[in-house]
Amino acid sequence: MSESSKVQLNITSLKPSEIPSEEDIFKAADTLIESCTSWKQGKTYHKVVKTYSQGKNPGDGAPWHCRVSVHKPDEATFEQMWDKLGKDKAKNEMQFIPDIHKVTKVKEITENQNIWSIYYKFPPPVSPRVFTELQITRLSDAPGKPRTGIIISIPIDLSSPEDAELAKMEEKGVKGRYVSVERIAELEDGSTEWRMATSSTPGGSIPSWLAESSMASKISEDVPHFMKWLRSLPKEASQPTAE
Numbered sequence: 001m002s003e004s005s006k007v008q009l010n011i012t013s014l015k016p017s018e019i020p021s022e023e024d025i026f027k028a029a030d031t032l033i034e035s036c037t038s039w040k041q042g043k044t045y046h047k048v049v050k051t052y053s054q055g056k057n058p059g060d061g062a063p064w065h066c067r068v069s070v071h072k073p074d075e076a077t078f079e080q081m082w083d084k085l086g087k088d089k090a091k092n093e094m095q096f097i098p099d100i101h102k103v104t105k106v107k108e109i110t111e112n113q114n115i116w117s118i119y120y121k122f123p124p125p126v127s128p129r130v131f132t133e134l135q136i137t138r139l140s141d142a143p144g145k146p147r148t149g150i151i152i153s154i155p156i157d158l159s160s161p162e163d164a165e166l167a168k169m170e171e172k173g174v175k176g177r178y179v180s181v182e183r184i185a186e187l188e189d190g191s192t193e194w195r196m197a198t199s200s201t202p203g204g205s206i207p208s209w210l211a212e213s214s215m216a217s218k219i220s221e222d223v224p225h226f227m228k229w230l231r232s233l234p235k236e237a238s239q240p241t242a243e
Helices: 022-038 078-085 089-096 161-167 208-213 215-232
Strands: 040-045 049-054 064-071 100-110 113-120 129-140 148-155 177-186 192-201
Touching: 022 049, 022 064, 022 129, 022 148, 022 177, 022 192, 040 215, 049 215, 064 215, 078 089, 078 148, 078 177, 078 192, 078 215, 089 100, 089 113, 089 129, 089 215, 129 177, 192 208, 192 215, 208 215
Parallel strands: none
Antiparallel strands: 040 049, 049 064, 064 192, 100 113, 113 129, 129 148, 148 177, 177 192
16 A cells, blocks of 8 residues: 555445555554544433544445443453454354344454454344455553553455355345444553444445434444343353463
């Protein structure tokens, strides 16, 4: 990618051959996740999940939504959160997000870059949705500095002939698209901030205004769902795994 070109994170699907460099993706993600608390503030859900939103800017395919929550060590430590969200995130999400019914690792590009197909089922009359996503992770744990983990999801298009074998691993359903950046950051008092910004379209015939109207509430639900699941794990299973 040339120096004059910049990655803009949005809901435009990329072919595997079009994936930018990690450096460019992380630069865009860092800028986005830093900016989201300056967006329009919305409701606070579950007493601890603050929400923010931003309308479509040039190049965006849909508006943006953000949630931010802070968790004390007795609720969840940085290590526990990163272990369950920074590693095999799609598989773990299936355990605590009720609408996810199947996940498939379509391709492992590198140790921290994987393409996943995520299959959602919703109550009728909404048809099942399939989201095919590149997930990229980065853990910053320099000695003496607060630890920070980033998880980025970018929509992927497998419709090209050269990707036909990968496409066979996708589930059948209406194709949706989402882009997201999550940051898990260690705070000075030992707490952990969980921040997530996302933009999405469910695809199909669902009106965009209807999907947007419930986004803040919907993304906020992931926080109590995750914490409840983490608490339900056997003690040894909730502890970080060795690298």
